[in-house]
Amino acid sequence: MICTKLTTSIVIGLLLSINAAAQKTTGGITEKMLRDIESKQTPADRALSNAIASNNIDNLAKNRRQAPMSTYFSIETPKQSITDQKQSGRCWMFSGFNVLRSDYARTCKNDSLRKDYAGIELSQDFLFFYDQLEKSNLFLQGVIDTSDKPMENERVRFFFQSPIGDGGTFCGVADLAEKYGLVPAEVCTETYSAENTSKMRTLLKSKLRQMGLQLRNAGSKAKAEKLKPSMLAEVYHMLVMTLGEPIKTFSYTFRNKDGKALNTKQFTPKTFYDEVVGRPLNGSFIMVMNDPRRPYHKTYEVEYDRHTYDGHNWKYLNLPMEDIEQLAIAQLRDGRKLYSSYDVGKQFDRKRGYLALDNYDYTSLFGDFTMNKAERIATFDSGSTHAMTLTAVDLDADGKPLQWKVENSWGSDHGQKGCLIMTAEWFREYMFRLVVDKQYVPENILREAEQKPIMVMPEDPLFMEDE
Numbered sequence: 001m002i003c004t005k006l007t008t009s010i011v012i013g014l015l016l017s018i019n020a021a022a023q024k025t026t027g028g029i030t031e032k033m034l035r036d037i038e039s040k041q042t043p044a045d046r047a048l049s050n051a052i053a054s055n056n057i058d059n060l061a062k063n064r065r066q067a068p069m070s071t072y073f074s075i076e077t078p079k080q081s082i083t084d085q086k087q088s089g090r091c092w093m094f095s096g097f098n099v100l101r102s103d104y105a106r107t108c109k110n111d112s113l114r115k116d117y118a119g120i121e122l123s124q125d126f127l128f129f130y131d132q133l134e135k136s137n138l139f140l141q142g143v144i145d146t147s148d149k150p151m152e153n154e155r156v157r158f159f160f161q162s163p164i165g166d167g168g169t170f171c172g173v174a175d176l177a178e179k180y181g182l183v184p185a186e187v188c189t190e191t192y193s194a195e196n197t198s199k200m201r202t203l204l205k206s207k208l209r210q211m212g213l214q215l216r217n218a219g220s221k222a223k224a225e226k227l228k229p230s231m232l233a234e235v236y237h238m239l240v241m242t243l244g245e246p247i248k249t250f251s252y253t254f255r256n257k258d259g260k261a262l263n264t265k266q267f268t269p270k271t272f273y274d275e276v277v278g279r280p281l282n283g284s285f286i287m288v289m290n291d292p293r294r295p296y297h298k299t300y301e302v303e304y305d306r307h308t309y310d311g312h313n314w315k316y317l318n319l320p321m322e323d324i325e326q327l328a329i330a331q332l333r334d335g336r337k338l339y340s341s342y343d344v345g346k347q348f349d350r351k352r353g354y355l356a357l358d359n360y361d362y363t364s365l366f367g368d369f370t371m372n373k374a375e376r377i378a379t380f381d382s383g384s385t386h387a388m389t390l391t392a393v394d395l396d397a398d399g400k401p402l403q404w405k406v407e408n409s410w411g412s413d414h415g416q417k418g419c420l421i422m423t424a425e426w427f428r429e430y431m432f433r434l435v436v437d438k439q440y441v442p443e444n445i446l447r448e449a450e451q452k453p454i455m456v457m458p459e460d461p462l463f464m465e466d467e
Contacts, residue, residue, distance in 0.1 A: 052365065061360040062349075069354050069421060073405055075332050076392035077102065080119050082418030084411035086195035089166040090124055091387040093131070094409035095339050096173030097122040098389040099435075100182075102337045104276045117256060120276070123188035126269065129243045130180045131172060132164065134308040136208060136235045137228075139163040141309045143212040144224045151216075158304070158458060163208040166197045169387075170339045170435045171314050172307035174281035179308065180246075181269025182276055187250045193242035200242045207238065286441060286449045287316040288324055288434050291462055292374040296320050301453035302463050314463070317449045321428045325401055329393055330440040337389050339435035340406065344386040344420075346430050353408075353415020355422035357429065373429055380461045384432035388420065401427070432462065 052060060080102055085094050105119045142159045149156050193200040211231045218224040252272070253264040267275065294300070296318050305314040319327075331338055347359045362369060376382035392405035401424040405416075412418040422431075438446060456463070 048365065057362075057365070058360055061362050061365055063358050063361050066356070066358055069352060069356075070394070070403065071416065071421065073392035073394045073403075075329070075395065076405070077332060077335050077337050078106070080105065080407070081121060082407060082412040083121065083124075083409050085124070085409040086190075088195060088197040090128060090168075090197075091409050092168040092170065092339075092341075093124050093127060093173060095341075095387040095389045095407075096170050097124065098407055098409075099337050099339050100173075100177075100277060102389075106335055117254065117262065120254070121185040122276070123183045123185045125190045125194040125243055126183045126188040126246060127173075127176050127180065128166070128194055129239050129246050130176055131168065131307055132166075132204065132239055132243075133232070133236060134176065134311075135164045136204070137232055138304075138306070138309045139208050140211060140215060140228050140231060142304065143215050144221055144228065147216050147218075147221060147224060154459075155304075160209055160212060162205075163212065164201065164204050166201060168307055169305075169314050169341075169433070170285070170287065171312050173339075174285075175306070175308050175311035177273055177277065178281055179311075181271070181273040183247055183250060183267075183269050183272055184252050187252060188244075188247050191243050200238075204235070204238060207235070282312060285435050285437050286446070287314070288319045288327065288436060288449075289316045289432055289462075290321050290324055290373075291318050291377065291432075292372070293377055293462075294318050297448050299449055299451040299453040300456050302458050302460075303455055305458045305463060315453055316433070317445065319445070321431070323445070324431070324434055325427075327436045327440060327445075328390055328404075328434060329395070329399075329401070331436055332390070332393055334440070336437065336440075337391050337407070339387060339433075340390040340431065341384040341387040341433040342406075342422075343382045343384065343430040343432070344388070346382065347426060350415070353420045355420060355426045355430070357423065357425050377462050382430065383462050387433075390434070391419070400424075403427075 080098070083094050083098070085091055101120050101122055105117060108117060139159055143156075146153065146156050146159065151157070151160075211234075214231075215224040215227060218227055247269070249266065249268050250272075251264060251266050254262045256262055265275075289300075299315065299317050301313050301315045303313065306312055328338055328340075342355075344355070346355075347357055348355055349359045371379070371381060373382070388406035388408050390404065391407050394402045394404075396402055403424055404422050404427050406420050406422070408415060408418055408420050410418070415421075441449070
């Protein structure tokens with residue numbers, strides 16, 4: 001017995017020694033490697049390092065020989081007031097609401113509203129309350145559905161890693177607005193936590209993770225189901241404390257551009273939705289994406305990528321950029337804005353509100369950064385990060401895009417009075433999602449959008465929620 005223990009100890013010790021030696025000699029930075037790296041630094045590099053260390057990198061990389069930016073657009077939708085999402089990830093809701101209120105102003109069927117109707121802003125705070133409540137239920141029910149799987153399971157980890165967030169897509173606008181309605185911004189104003197979601201989101205995540213463990217330890221799915229309503233009541237209370245209690249009825253007065261009252265009515269959120277939208281959103285649009293990693297003209301669906309448990313997964317048709325551009329142009333020609341999303345941080349001149357591939361010359365400072373769009377997506381270097389409202393395009397004599405314009409949700413003092421301008425080249429590289437009304441979609445593309453979707457995983461680098 002002693003001999004066996006001794007032999008085992010010796011074997012374990014030898015294995016640990018071998019492993020330690022392997023760690024020291026394989027894959028690490030050796031002294032020779034470090035000396036070789038250091039020897040490649042030139043006097044010019046040291047001078048440049050001194051300059052970079054004391055300055056903003058973008059100021060040094062700024063392309064001073066760039067062609068001047070144009071603010072002309074041959075096709076442009078009517079301007080409307082610029083909104084501000086503040087320190088929140090609700091760009092998807094702001095962009096979606098910009099489309100809805102623009103459509104209402106354009107096709108208002110209320111006879112008592114004259115042509116000088118001033119427009120409306122919709123309350124993000126109101127629908128955000130239900131977004132957070134529904135996402136909490138999506139998490140809790142997802143935990144119940146997977147309670148027979150180990151914590152190490154990929155889908156269980158997915159739920160617990162990110163139980164809730166404030167990002168989303170237009171699918172969330174459609175599901176939530178149809179279910180709960182809409183209200184004007186002036187009758188349900190923003191709270192501090194609506195505009196600054198970080199702390200509320202952190203606390204909700206911790207609370208939901210605690211609840212998720214309780215559900216997994218309930219003993220059975222039936223017992224867990226009985227616990228869920230009281231947990232949602234606790235979440236509801238947290239949301240009332242941070243976002244305010246959702247409004248049930250209200251009086252609203254439509255006004256003209258001079259502030260004169262045009263029409264006053266009593267509404268509920270659902271009747272106001274009927275007034276402003278007047279139709280089901282689901283089924284009226286398709287979402288298209290450009291993902292060069294996957295075959296084009298195929299439909300995909302992202303598992304569990306939705307806002308409500310009983311709602312719609314994010315489904316999209318993958319198309320080449322040329323097709324996406326034509327869809328956007330067709331809807332803009334009819335005066336209709338579009339929900340769209342981008343990797344807005346790439347080559348972004350914030351001061352001018354300009355997105356162009358040659359805004360900054362990082363290569364001269366740090367060497368080549370060349371990857372194509374598919375490679376950037378696959379390596380998590382690029383993806384859809386921010387939703388904005390596509391409002392204008394400038395076409396050349398052959399009808400090809402020269403540049404595009406979007407309404408942003410960072411306030412009117414950012415960029416071009418709250419808007420951003422992007423070159424056609426930048427648009428093709430960093431635009432990802434577009435929501436198009438079906439009436440502007442050719443029959444062949446509509447048929448492709450109706451294909452049985454290929455299910456893809458929400459962990460994919462492209463399926464980040466718009467923030």
